Amino acid sequence: MQQQQADVAVIGAGIVGLATAYHLAAQGKKVVLFERNSKAISASIRNFGLVWPIGQTAGKMYQRAMRSRATWKELAAATGLQCQETGSIHLAYANDELAVLEEFAQAAPGNGYDCTLVTPSQIGKYTSAIKTDGLKGALWSPTEMTVNPRQASAAIAKHLEEKMNVTVRFGTAVNGISMPYIETRAEKWKVEEVFVCSGADFETLYPAEFAAAPLKKCKLQMMRTIPQPGNWQLGPALCAGLTLAHYSSFDSCKTLVPLKERFAAEMPEYVKWGIHLLISQNGAGELTIGDSHEYGPDFEPFDKAFINDLILEYMHTFLQAPTYTIQEQWHGIYPKLTNGQTDLVFSPEKHVTIVNGLGGAGMTLSFGLAQEVTGAL
Known part of the structure; x- marks a missing residue:
């Protein structure tokens, strides 16, 4: 099994994982991004493509949405992906x-x-x-914007790989985490930190912790x-x-x-x-x-x-x-x-962070939340 090394691993290339990888790479971290499917095919492409600040509560959540909005505009300028300020x-x-x-x-x-x-x-x-x-x-x-969700995930992943030096591993499931090592079918990676952004997959990694979560x-x-x-x-x-x-x-x-x-x-x-x-x-x-x-x-x-x-x-x-x-x-x-909160961010073990629970607001909030959890703010 080939062994490689990175600063940070991000597991899941839906919008939460992409946003996390983006802000980590922007800080100069060497990032490896794993996605078990050949491309993003779950909730991140099955939505309206709406960035919807008007739906967020005043204060922290609205500001998080507006920071996400600003990042979407940056990515649109860098990648050419559709991003229309429709309101x-x-x-x-x-x-x-x-x-x-x-x-x-x-x-x-x-x-x-x-x-x-x-x-x-x-x-x-x-x-x-x-x-x-x-x-x-x-x-x-x-303030509302429309992106094309079916194009956005692929465009962002390509930008991360080609312009931000992120190693992207599509079609690669993570089979186990034993810090500081991550194992896939063919590779073993040594990393300092892991972000698990697995969306509705509660069963593969840290199933007991997910089962206990609201x-x-x-x-x-x-x-x-x-x-x-x-x-x-x-x-x-x-x-x-x-x-x-x-x-x-x-x-x-x-x-x-x-x-x-x-x-x-x-x-x-x-x-x-x-x-x-x-x-x-x-x-x-x-x-x-x-x-x-x-x-x-x-x-x-x-x-x-x-x-x-x-x-x-x-x-x-x-x-x-x-x-x-x-x-x-x-x-x-x-x-x-189920507890009325807007996100689930916790550490099941040292140097591992789970980022989940954004509900139906992933396109609206992911980039702003990722700024917070990666220390980009």
């Missing part, structure tokens, strides 16, 4: 939804958010992709349309009332309580399956639509058609697009903390 629009078609937007917007300057209430007569300045009948108002935020798995279902004709543009990423009950940034709004009560009474299936709706558009003109949230230790591989039907039904209440033809349907699985 976002939250739409309100009911008075109780508008009340939440108004309360949030009133407190926004003091909480550090950059957002603006938009009247129905003003909405055309921001997007032509919505149905205006019944629209009560909207919230515009300029983690569960979340399955989400998503869809993508064919390219929109005539170079039609969505503009800002879109969401509507259900999203107000999903993101923690709105939890401080007192008006959210009666809105959630209405959703529970009038839309119980949406609440049961954790459905809200985001719509983004990639560089190919395709719309990404979703999603749902189903929790458990594991899941059947079969997607639920009625969940996709519910998603599309709600989409048609506000989206106005040239074509709704679906070309792809899929699901992703990511780790979710």
